Amino acid sequence: MLSVWESTSFHGRPHLAVIGGGIVGLFSALFHKRAHPSHRVVVVERGVYPSGASVKNAGFACFGSPSELLADRAKEGEDAMLLRVEERWRGLQELRQELGDAVIGFEPSGGHEIYRVGDALYPPVSHGFDDLNTALRPIFGRPVFTWRNDLIAHFGSKGVEHLAYTDLEGPIDTGRMMRALLRKVAEAGVEFRPSSLVKRLEDRGTHVELELADGTALAADQVLVATNGYTSALLPDLDVVPARGQVVLTKPVPGLALRGTFHLDEGFYYFREYQGAVLLGGGRNLDVTGETTMEDGVTDGIQTALHALLRDVILPGTPFSIAQRWSGVMGFGTDSKSPLIQRHSERVGVAVRLGGMGVAIGIRVARSAAAMMKA
Numbered sequence: 001m002l003s004v005w006e007s008t009s010f011h012g013r014p015h016l017a018v019i020g021g022g023i024v025g026l027f028s029a030l031f032h033k034r035a036h037p038s039h040r041v042v043v044v045e046r047g048v049y050p051s052g053a054s055v056k057n058a059g060f061a062c063f064g065s066p067s068e069l070l071a072d073r074a075k076e077g078e079d080a081m082l083l084r085v086e087e088r089w090r091g092l093q094e095l096r097q098e099l100g101d102a103v104i105g106f107e108p109s110g111g112h113e114i115y116r117v118g119d120a121l122y123p124p125v126s127h128g129f130d131d132l133n134t135a136l137r138p139i140f141g142r143p144v145f146t147w148r149n150d151l152i153a154h155f156g157s158k159g160v161e162h163l164a165y166t167d168l169e170g171p172i173d174t175g176r177m178m179r180a181l182l183r184k185v186a187e188a189g190v191e192f193r194p195s196s197l198v199k200r201l202e203d204r205g206t207h208v209e210l211e212l213a214d215g216t217a218l219a220a221d222q223v224l225v226a227t228n229g230y231t232s233a234l235l236p237d238l239d240v241v242p243a244r245g246q247v248v249l250t251k252p253v254p255g256l257a258l259r260g261t262f263h264l265d266e267g268f269y270y271f272r273e274y275q276g277a278v279l280l281g282g283g284r285n286l287d288v289t290g291e292t293t294m295e296d297g298v299t300d301g302i303q304t305a306l307h308a309l310l311r312d313v314i315l316p317g318t319p320f321s322i323a324q325r326w327s328g329v330m331g332f333g334t335d336s337k338s339p340l341i342q343r344h345s346e347r348v349g350v351a352v353r354l355g356g357m358g359v360a361i362g363i364r365v366a367r368s369a370a371a372m373m374k375a
């Protein structure tokens, strides 16, 4: 028994329902609402607040380390690698402009890639380094990476022989970024519907029907699926493979000298300072099969590897303890590193498969998704 107020104000059919309130879903809703102020736009989110990778990540505002970019170039060719870097770089500028550096806690403290003694990655990176800077010049207008081995001693790490630096990266505060985005979306008039797990969706030709886990249904003119690593639960025909990433945060370490973002092993490990503590993530490559999951959780094998990295390389000789452990789920393509932005049916679009770079490309993926839904 609905009142007239409920049925007109709360049960009116949205022009657009976005499934998933992460960085992509929220920005897509925002851009659609800006383009169509009179449209009713609803973000349907399973968590009480955004609960995917957008609130679980490491907060690196980055566009790729030298070893990752050179590996991409070797695999896919220079044009594909450059296109991806440009998207990431433009995305970061747009994100910072849209929400503001102070609000998202962006620190322009630089990005570092470290190479340990005997690191097999170093020789090819050293060999391709100048070439990479030359290739990147049209995007950045200047050299991007420099060798800064002088910084190694400053950070107190052990067993590190080489360090490549860029002043163009830095960390953000992911939580503050997502809160600011939620505020912005609400101010624009987008409705956020939390605790609403979508179990099934069906394009019925005239509208799309969403079946929710609480037994209710929601009909919308159009639906955008922005569920990233969780997409196969709704649309199993799409090539989106869940990929869990594990993270640890130490308790504050007195005298910690780390600043900026750090990558090693082609980006499989990454660490940074957060409020005087070390945040370290990675190790997925140690158990790719086990980490191909949508389940939250940490495993002994990967946690042991992260602990060893802290003990032997990042904080050698410094006592530390772990304050928090968590995981997040990314969405990858089987062979592609590109996001999937396409219509799934007449009234259903998808904007998923952000890989490990959604902070950088999320806003641009959302812009394309919103433009696609407008058509």
Ligand SMILES: Cc1cc2nc3c(=O)[nH]c(=O)nc-3n(C[C@H](O)[C@H](O)[C@H](O)COP(=O)(O)OP(=O)(O)OC[C@H]3O[C@@H](n4cnc5c(N)ncnc54)[C@H](O)[C@@H]3O)c2cc1C
Binding pocket: 019, 020, 021, 022, 023, 024, 025, 044, 045, 046, 047, 049, 050, 051, 052, 053, 054, 055, 056, 057, 058, 059, 060, 061, 062, 196, 197, 198, 199, 226, 227, 228, 229, 230, 231, 233, 234, 244, 245, 246, 247, 281, 327, 328, 329, 330, 351, 352, 353, 354, 355, 356, 357, 358, 359, 360, 361, 362
């Ligand atoms: C550990 C880790 C570290 C990372 N570090 C970085 C980094 O430093 N820099 C960077 O650029 N990127 C990083 N990433 C990647 C980045 O976080 C993601 O690419 C980005 O957040 C993806 O955003 P999204 O909106 O597509 O997905 P998500 O943030 O995952 O959003 C999907 C949303 O959909 C909701 N949802 C799912 N299924 C349903 C359903 N059936 N019904 C309703 N709601 C649903 C989820 O709760 C979630 O809120 C990292 C990721 C992880 C896991």
